[in-house]
Amino acid sequence: MQTIRSIHLQKNLGDVLKAADLEAVVVMNRDQPRAVMMSAEEFIRLKTAAGEAVPKEVRRSRPTLHQSPADPLAYDTRDPDYVLQLVEDALAGRHAQAIRSEVQAALRRWGMR
Template identity: 40%
Template sequence: MQVFSSLDLQQKTGEIQRAVVREPVVVTSHGKPRSVMMSVEEYRRLKAIAGEPVPDEAIAPPRTRNAVTVRGIDDPLGYDVSDFDAAVRQMLDDVRSGSKRAAVQAELARVRKLFGRCRT
Protein backbone atom coordinates (compact mmCIF):
# COMPACT_ATOMS: atom_id res chain seq x y z
CA MET A 1 0.00 0.00 0.00
CA GLN A 2 1.39 3.39 -0.98
CA VAL A 3 1.50 6.28 1.49
CA PHE A 4 1.19 9.94 0.54
CA SER A 5 1.26 13.03 2.73
CA SER A 6 -1.45 15.68 2.69
CA LEU A 7 1.07 17.92 0.89
CA ASP A 8 1.48 15.19 -1.75
CA LEU A 9 -2.29 15.20 -2.11
CA GLN A 10 -2.10 18.85 -3.17
CA GLN A 11 0.97 18.53 -5.38
CA LYS A 12 0.67 15.04 -6.87
CA THR A 13 -3.05 14.63 -7.44
CA GLY A 14 -2.67 12.85 -10.79
CA GLU A 15 -0.08 10.41 -9.45
CA ILE A 16 -2.27 9.60 -6.45
CA GLN A 17 -5.34 9.08 -8.64
CA ARG A 18 -3.37 6.63 -10.79
CA ALA A 19 -2.13 4.80 -7.68
CA VAL A 20 -5.66 4.54 -6.26
CA VAL A 21 -6.80 2.64 -9.36
CA ARG A 22 -4.27 -0.10 -8.53
CA GLU A 23 -4.76 -0.26 -4.74
CA PRO A 24 -5.99 1.84 -1.80
CA VAL A 25 -3.59 4.55 -0.62
CA VAL A 26 -3.02 6.01 2.83
CA VAL A 27 -2.91 9.79 3.21
CA THR A 28 -0.98 11.06 6.22
CA SER A 29 -1.05 14.34 8.09
CA HIS A 30 1.92 15.21 10.28
CA GLY A 31 3.18 11.66 9.77
CA LYS A 32 0.00 10.00 11.04
CA PRO A 33 -2.45 8.06 8.87
CA ARG A 34 -5.57 10.22 8.45
CA SER A 35 -7.50 8.75 5.52
CA VAL A 36 -7.57 6.04 2.91
CA MET A 37 -8.35 6.67 -0.72
CA MET A 38 -9.61 3.89 -2.94
CA SER A 39 -11.13 3.36 -6.36
CA VAL A 40 -14.87 3.53 -6.73
CA GLU A 41 -14.84 -0.14 -7.74
CA GLU A 42 -13.12 -1.10 -4.48
CA TYR A 43 -15.52 1.09 -2.49
CA ARG A 44 -18.52 -0.58 -4.15
CA ARG A 45 -17.03 -4.03 -3.50
CA LEU A 46 -16.55 -3.27 0.20
CA LYS A 47 -20.07 -1.84 0.50
CA ALA A 48 -21.47 -5.01 -1.10
CA ILE A 49 -19.52 -7.23 1.31
CA ALA A 50 -20.81 -5.16 4.25
CA GLY A 51 -24.36 -5.40 2.89
CA GLU A 52 -24.63 -1.62 2.79
CA PRO A 53 -26.18 0.45 0.02
CA VAL A 54 -23.87 2.30 -2.34
CA PRO A 55 -24.56 6.06 -2.40
CA ASP A 56 -25.87 7.39 -5.70
CA GLU A 57 -22.73 9.53 -6.12
CA ALA A 58 -20.64 6.34 -6.34
CA ILE A 59 -22.80 4.81 -9.06
CA ALA A 60 -21.89 5.77 -12.61
CA PRO A 61 -24.83 7.05 -14.64
CA PRO A 62 -25.71 4.81 -17.56
CA ARG A 63 -23.88 5.89 -20.70
CA THR A 64 -26.05 6.59 -23.66
CA ARG A 65 -24.88 6.14 -27.20
CA ASN A 66 -23.47 9.33 -28.72
CA ALA A 67 -24.13 11.27 -25.52
CA VAL A 68 -22.42 14.61 -25.06
CA THR A 69 -21.89 16.18 -21.66
CA VAL A 70 -21.30 19.91 -21.46
CA ARG A 71 -20.13 21.07 -18.05
CA GLY A 72 -20.58 24.58 -16.73
CA ILE A 73 -19.50 26.51 -19.80
CA ASP A 74 -21.75 29.37 -20.84
CA ASP A 75 -22.02 29.73 -24.58
CA PRO A 76 -20.81 33.21 -25.54
CA LEU A 77 -23.57 33.47 -28.15
CA GLY A 78 -26.26 32.80 -25.58
CA TYR A 79 -27.33 29.29 -26.57
CA ASP A 80 -28.57 26.94 -23.86
CA VAL A 81 -26.10 24.10 -24.37
CA SER A 82 -27.54 21.90 -21.62
CA ASP A 83 -29.53 20.21 -24.41
CA PHE A 84 -26.79 20.00 -27.00
CA ASP A 85 -28.97 18.67 -29.83
CA ALA A 86 -31.51 21.47 -29.39
CA ALA A 87 -28.70 24.04 -29.24
CA VAL A 88 -27.21 22.76 -32.50
CA ARG A 89 -30.62 22.88 -34.22
CA GLN A 90 -31.11 26.46 -33.00
CA MET A 91 -27.62 27.40 -34.19
CA LEU A 92 -28.36 25.99 -37.65
CA ASP A 93 -31.63 27.90 -37.83
CA ASP A 94 -29.82 31.10 -36.82
CA VAL A 95 -27.09 30.53 -39.43
CA ARG A 96 -29.71 30.03 -42.14
CA SER A 97 -31.61 33.16 -41.12
CA GLY A 98 -28.52 35.26 -40.38
CA SER A 99 -30.09 36.43 -37.12
CA LYS A 100 -26.88 36.23 -35.05
CA ARG A 101 -24.41 37.21 -37.75
CA ALA A 102 -22.96 40.16 -35.80
CA ALA A 103 -22.60 38.09 -32.60
CA VAL A 104 -20.93 35.26 -34.53
CA GLN A 105 -18.47 37.68 -36.18
CA ALA A 106 -17.64 39.22 -32.77
CA GLU A 107 -17.03 35.75 -31.27
CA LEU A 108 -14.87 34.72 -34.23
CA ALA A 109 -12.80 37.90 -33.79
CA ARG A 110 -12.36 37.09 -30.09
CA VAL A 111 -11.26 33.52 -30.88
CA ARG A 112 -8.87 34.69 -33.59
CA LYS A 113 -7.35 37.16 -31.14
CA LEU A 114 -6.89 34.43 -28.51
CA PHE A 115 -5.63 31.73 -30.86
CA GLY A 116 -4.42 33.70 -33.87
CA ARG A 117 -0.85 32.56 -33.35
CA CYS A 118 -1.87 28.90 -33.65
CA ARG A 119 -1.23 27.31 -37.02
CA THR A 120 -2.73 24.04 -38.20
Protein backbone atom coordinates in the same frame (compact mmCIF):
# COMPACT_ATOMS: atom_id res chain seq x y z
CA MET B 1 -0.24 -0.10 -0.06
CA GLN B 2 1.17 3.31 -0.89
CA THR B 3 1.36 6.19 1.55
CA ILE B 4 1.63 9.89 0.83
CA ARG B 5 1.98 12.87 3.12
CA SER B 6 -1.01 15.20 3.00
CA ILE B 7 1.25 18.15 2.21
CA HIS B 8 2.20 16.46 -1.09
CA LEU B 9 -1.33 15.40 -2.02
CA GLN B 10 -2.33 18.49 -4.01
CA LYS B 11 0.92 18.62 -5.95
CA ASN B 12 0.73 14.91 -6.81
CA LEU B 13 -3.03 14.41 -7.07
CA GLY B 14 -2.93 12.94 -10.58
CA ASP B 15 -0.33 10.36 -9.57
CA VAL B 16 -2.22 9.54 -6.37
CA LEU B 17 -5.46 9.01 -8.30
CA LYS B 18 -3.67 6.68 -10.73
CA ALA B 19 -2.19 4.75 -7.80
CA ALA B 20 -5.62 4.56 -6.12
CA ASP B 21 -6.98 2.83 -9.24
CA LEU B 22 -4.58 -0.04 -8.51
CA GLU B 23 -4.60 -0.14 -4.70
CA ALA B 24 -5.59 1.94 -1.69
CA VAL B 25 -3.41 4.95 -0.86
CA VAL B 26 -3.04 6.10 2.75
CA VAL B 27 -2.83 9.86 3.25
CA MET B 28 -0.69 10.67 6.29
CA ASN B 29 -0.92 13.87 8.33
CA ARG B 30 1.66 14.42 11.07
CA ASP B 31 2.71 10.77 10.83
CA GLN B 32 -0.87 9.58 11.45
CA PRO B 33 -3.19 8.01 8.86
CA ARG B 34 -5.73 10.69 7.95
CA ALA B 35 -7.58 9.20 4.99
CA VAL B 36 -7.56 6.30 2.55
CA MET B 37 -8.08 6.89 -1.16
CA MET B 38 -9.33 4.08 -3.36
CA SER B 39 -10.99 3.64 -6.70
CA ALA B 40 -14.74 4.05 -6.94
CA GLU B 41 -14.95 0.42 -8.07
CA GLU B 42 -13.20 -0.78 -4.91
CA PHE B 43 -15.43 1.42 -2.74
CA ILE B 44 -18.53 -0.03 -4.43
CA ARG B 45 -17.17 -3.56 -3.98
CA LEU B 46 -16.52 -3.00 -0.26
CA LYS B 47 -19.92 -1.39 0.37
CA THR B 48 -21.66 -4.20 -1.51
CA ALA B 49 -19.69 -6.91 0.33
CA ALA B 50 -20.64 -5.28 3.64
CA GLY B 51 -24.30 -5.29 2.61
CA GLU B 52 -24.42 -1.49 2.75
CA ALA B 53 -26.05 0.88 0.31
CA VAL B 54 -23.81 2.47 -2.29
CA PRO B 55 -24.34 6.25 -2.34
CA LYS B 56 -25.96 7.43 -5.56
CA GLU B 57 -23.07 9.84 -6.16
CA VAL B 58 -20.74 6.87 -6.51
CA ARG B 59 -22.94 4.59 -8.61
CA ARG B 60 -22.38 4.78 -12.31
CA SER B 61 -25.29 5.23 -14.60
CA ARG B 62 -25.47 2.39 -17.05
CA PRO B 63 -25.70 3.74 -20.56
CA THR B 64 -28.00 2.12 -23.04
CA LEU B 65 -25.79 0.16 -25.37
CA HIS B 66 -26.41 -0.04 -29.07
CA GLN B 67 -24.92 -2.67 -31.27
CA SER B 68 -22.90 -1.51 -34.21
CA PRO B 69 -21.17 -3.44 -36.97
CA ALA B 70 -17.78 -2.47 -35.51
CA ASP B 71 -18.73 -3.81 -32.06
CA PRO B 72 -21.37 -6.54 -32.31
CA LEU B 73 -21.25 -7.20 -28.56
CA ALA B 74 -21.67 -3.57 -27.46
CA TYR B 75 -20.24 -4.22 -24.00
CA ASP B 76 -19.58 -1.10 -21.93
CA THR B 77 -15.92 -1.79 -21.16
CA ARG B 78 -15.74 1.23 -18.84
CA ASP B 79 -17.72 -0.86 -16.34
CA PRO B 80 -15.87 -3.95 -15.04
CA ASP B 81 -19.21 -5.80 -14.79
CA TYR B 82 -19.13 -6.21 -18.56
CA VAL B 83 -16.87 -9.19 -17.91
CA LEU B 84 -19.80 -11.02 -16.28
CA GLN B 85 -21.93 -10.55 -19.39
CA LEU B 86 -19.01 -11.62 -21.56
CA VAL B 87 -18.55 -14.80 -19.50
CA GLU B 88 -22.27 -15.55 -19.58
CA ASP B 89 -22.30 -15.16 -23.36
CA ALA B 90 -19.16 -17.28 -23.74
CA LEU B 91 -20.55 -20.10 -21.58
CA ALA B 92 -23.78 -20.04 -23.58
CA GLY B 93 -21.80 -20.25 -26.82
CA ARG B 94 -22.99 -16.87 -28.10
CA HIS B 95 -20.78 -14.57 -30.20
CA ALA B 96 -17.67 -16.82 -30.04
CA GLN B 97 -15.51 -14.89 -32.55
CA ALA B 98 -16.57 -11.49 -31.27
CA ILE B 99 -15.83 -12.58 -27.68
CA ARG B 100 -12.34 -13.75 -28.65
CA SER B 101 -11.74 -10.32 -30.20
CA GLU B 102 -13.13 -8.57 -27.11
CA VAL B 103 -10.88 -10.58 -24.79
CA GLN B 104 -7.82 -9.79 -26.91
CA ALA B 105 -8.68 -6.07 -26.88
CA ALA B 106 -9.13 -6.12 -23.09
CA LEU B 107 -5.80 -7.89 -22.57
CA ARG B 108 -4.06 -5.29 -24.73
CA ARG B 109 -5.80 -2.44 -22.87
CA TRP B 110 -4.75 -3.87 -19.50
CA GLY B 111 -1.19 -4.38 -20.74
CA MET B 112 -1.41 -8.16 -20.51
CA ARG B 113 -0.58 -8.76 -24.18
